[in-house]
Amino acid sequence: MKHRILLVEDNDRLAGMLTSFLASLGHEVLALADAETALALLGKEKIDLLVLDLKLAGMNGVELLQRVRRNPELKELPAIIMTGVFRGEGYARAAAKLGVKAYLEKPFGKDAFLEAVGAALAPPPGPRELSAMLLDLYHNGKSGVLQLGGGTRVVFLAGEPASFSSPGFVPFLLAEGRLLRGDLEKYPLSRPGKMPLCEAGLLNYDELQEQSRLFLSKVLVEAVLQNQPPQFLPDVGAIEPPLTPLSLPRLLYQAAKQGADRFGADSFLNRTGALFPLRTERYFRLANLLGLGPEEIGVLEQLGQGKSVREIFASAPPARQAWFLDFLVRMGMVNLALEPAEDRDAGFPQKMLFNRPIEEVVEVEVQGMSFEDLVDEVSDSIDLAVGETGMAAPLSASEIDFEQEVQRDYAAIQNKNYYEIFGLSQANFSFASLKESYFSKTRQYSPEKFMQLSGDTLSRAQDVLSHYANAYNTLSSVIAKERYDEMLNANVIGLGGRQEDALQARIQFQSGKVFLEMEDYKNAERALQDAYTLDAEDSQTSAYLAWSIYKNPANHGSQVALEKCRMLLSKSLQMGRSAExxxxxxxxxxxxxxxxxxxxxxxxxxxxxxxxxxxxxxxxxxxxxxxxxxxxxxxxxxx
Structure with a gap:
């Protein structure tokens, strides 16, 4: 959508660059160098956004902003502040009181500027939702008490739910079969609260903590789905033990997933279909706090490829995973921009992303003009890269040939089992022939050729390599191959997308159980971790992975490993009670x-x-x- 933006900046070079950049996004930009002229224009013209430098000759930016806010017609005008002089949280807080949407300290990056403009021009929110209030508590690390329906009182510490008191807890335990009504009558509680349940011997402490977490999670998810009117008091007051901390991002993800059936996918796509998802810094900050399923991971894999929202969901009518992208936007993990652009970097090292190993990616430096940073007025190296359509060089004959090879390979692996992919069978299989066939097929997929691909062809090439890797890893492991052969002989094998992920998870899970029986705990942990990566929502996989970690001698004495075991077992029991x-x-x-x-x-x-x-x-x-x-x-x- 086109907007009118007033840019007030007295550095000609920086003003010219910002004007060109905003114009490239489809906006109309009015650029001025002094505050007096800007104030006069604001009194006559309709402006959607004010982008303002604080250090101006004559009337400075702060005074201009104060006068703008005193005008009843301009008091709600969105404003973005740029400054190379007034730095620190104190200035940012003061600017926020004047209704500033973003406070950018120079130097700042293109992505930060793009993010600030997008947020400032976003339509005003409707009535505040409970989920929005919870996000505000989380991102700002607030402490206090959230009052919910039914007399439930939830204590938040540093932005996350940590304890609760509720008259509905005992009825919940009765409904879950954790308490017997006869026992309550025979052993009445000595005082209000949860701890008397332990004092009376009706629950042990671990059970009390586990059930408290389940109840608190259930209550908050239901409150979000019902959008109960939020009422938050900043005074924490008394905290009823035991503490039962929950991860708020994970809880909001569970609520969004449960409400997916009610999500208006068509309305969402009509509003956002032409926009481009861009990952923000929060994407990386919150990624490993979420336990995602394979379909959500499939959506993530399409981000960062220059695809619009409509293109991402074009192959999945009726876009049943659109709720997940909406969730990412609401969490601030993804912004929707008018044009494709580079994603933000994590800014810190990460071993895992969404609790999956990060594959090594060869980064290729793109030759051309740079817009790495908008720097202070003294900089002499500010350039703006403005993309032009129709300027790409035609494909060479070798590039065309490789694209055709990818298409042929993709067609060749469809509806084939792992043996058939490599031209083998159970009868003529050997590890030597497997290795020879695997390297013969993958050798042509060199990094140089990979970088020639784009769009659907690149996606298909990645699928081909993924099929080859899954097949090779399965058949090259004696245990995994035995499990695969069992399923193949039972006619439950099939390739393709999510079905293959489920197959791999099942193979690795069964392989892990065999390794456990053999007391080969190292390989058991490895196989079960692979199964868990592919299907983190399976309660049996979580339980057996915890056991393999606990039994692995390499983990003995590791408090981190012990805590991971406890977490996995708790997760397993939350998903489904199992004897194991x-x-x-x-x-x-x-x-x-x-x-x-x-x-x-x-x-x-x-x-x-x-x-x-x-x-x-x-x-x-x-x-x-x-x-x-x-x-x-x-x-x-x-x-």
């Missing part, structure tokens, strides 16, 4: 010498599966310990 998860947690408690809590977990496991071997073994060990303690006691008494 309870039994694994019981074994960990038993090793810590917490026999009473361990026995409780083993009993839960045996109620679900009376033959669960870890639980049976744990109960046997507890009985043996009790017998040994009795014998020791008798020996001390009777000499």
């Amino acid at each position: 998860a309870f039994a694994f947690r019981g074994c960990m408690l038993l090793d810590e010498g917490r026999d009473g809590l361990a026995e409780g977990e083993f009993q839960k496991a045996l109620r679900l599966n009376p033959q669960e071997r870890h639980a049976l073994g744990g109960m046997r060990l507890i009985r043996e310990r009790h017998e040994a303690e009795k014998k020791g006691l008798f020996k001390r008494i009777f000499g």
